[in-house]
Amino acid sequence: MERIPILRMGDLLLVTIQVDMHDRLAMALQDDLTERIVSDGAKGVLIDISALDLVDSFIGRMISNTAAMARVLDAQTVVVGMQPAVAITLVELGLTLHGVKTALNVEKGMALLGKNLF
Amino acid sequence: MAVAFETELLERDERLRTARLSLPLRTDEDVVHLRKHVRERAVGISLSLVDQTKLVTAASELARNTIKYGGGGEVHLDALVDGFKKGVGLIFVDDGPGIPDLELALRDGYTTGGGLGLGLSGSKRLCDEFAIDTRPGEGTAVCIIKWKR
Numbered sequence A: 001m002e003r004i005p006i007l008r009m010g011d012l013l014l015v016t017i018q019v020d021m022h023d024r025l026a027m028a029l030q031d032d033l034t035e036r037i038v039s040d041g042a043k044g045v046l047i048d049i050s051a052l053d054l055v056d057s058f059i060g061r062m063i064s065n066t067a068a069m070a071r072v073l074d075a076q077t078v079v080v081g082m083q084p085a086v087a088i089t090l091v092e093l094g095l096t097l098h099g100v101k102t103a104l105n106v107e108k109g110m111a112l113l114g115k116n117l118f
Numbered sequence B: 001m002a003v004a005f006e007t008e009l010l011e012r013d014e015r016l017r018t019a020r021l022s023l024p025l026r027t028d029e030d031v032v033h034l035r036k037h038v039r040e041r042a043v044g045i046s047l048s049l050v051d052q053t054k055l056v057t058a059a060s061e062l063a064r065n066t067i068k069y070g071g072g073g074e075v076h077l078d079a080l081v082d083g084f085k086k087g088v089g090l091i092f093v094d095d096g097p098g099i100p101d102l103e104l105a106l107r108d109g110y111t112t113g114g115g116l117g118l119g120l121s122g123s124k125r126l127c128d129e130f131a132i133d134t135r136p137g138e139g140t141a142v143c144i145i146k147w148k149r
Helices: A023-040 A057-072 A084-093 A106-117 B028-044 B049-068 B119-126
Strands: A006-009 A012-016 A044-048 A076-080 A101-103 B017-025 B073-082 B085-094 B129-135 B139-147
Touching (some): A023 B028, A044 A057, A057 B049, A076 A106, A084 B119, B028 B085, B049 B085
Parallel strands (some): A076 A101
């Protein structure tokens, strides 16, 4: 089965979602990330969604859940690069990604994680 | 493969329809496939990027509902023309158990499937027109339309 690659950089895990994910793929990413946080001892997770032109309730829930699981496992999550049209749609849909930290781009996301970690 | 549920929603906008594409909705991949088709149609009638995203997102929510609650079904993707106005219409049909309490199902946060309960209510907010026909034991049909402003 196809998988979204997860890269490790020091204490951080980096994910760039570049495909239109079907539901099983989104769930697989959530599971993989949670396992990698533990096996790699990661302290931060950065998820880049700048290439996603859609975040529906399923993907939104996957992002929220991943952030919550990471928090329980002593890691912080930052979601970066959300497109404006996606943000507008997400809020109108009724999803606010409660409890998820966001940043405008990868650089700002890294800075946010770095500030909290080091 | 054909869905047995007979609903008048299928011919609701027959007068305005210039083309129809029917696709199966059985698997996760079918949802991704539909999103791609809807995006193409939305771009085709020059919907703004925000309206494209709203329509594709609503389609994704309703397609998932058809599979998850309706046990699979099909979707009809319609090209609509009303005078000088162009639109994209989608009709999701399944022959599943139907929705017992529609008013409750349309409420934000109500779910029977362990989801967020935003599928129906959220899709309604994201589109210009929304209609639903559901009968217990027979099936459910949901119709949405987005017009080019």
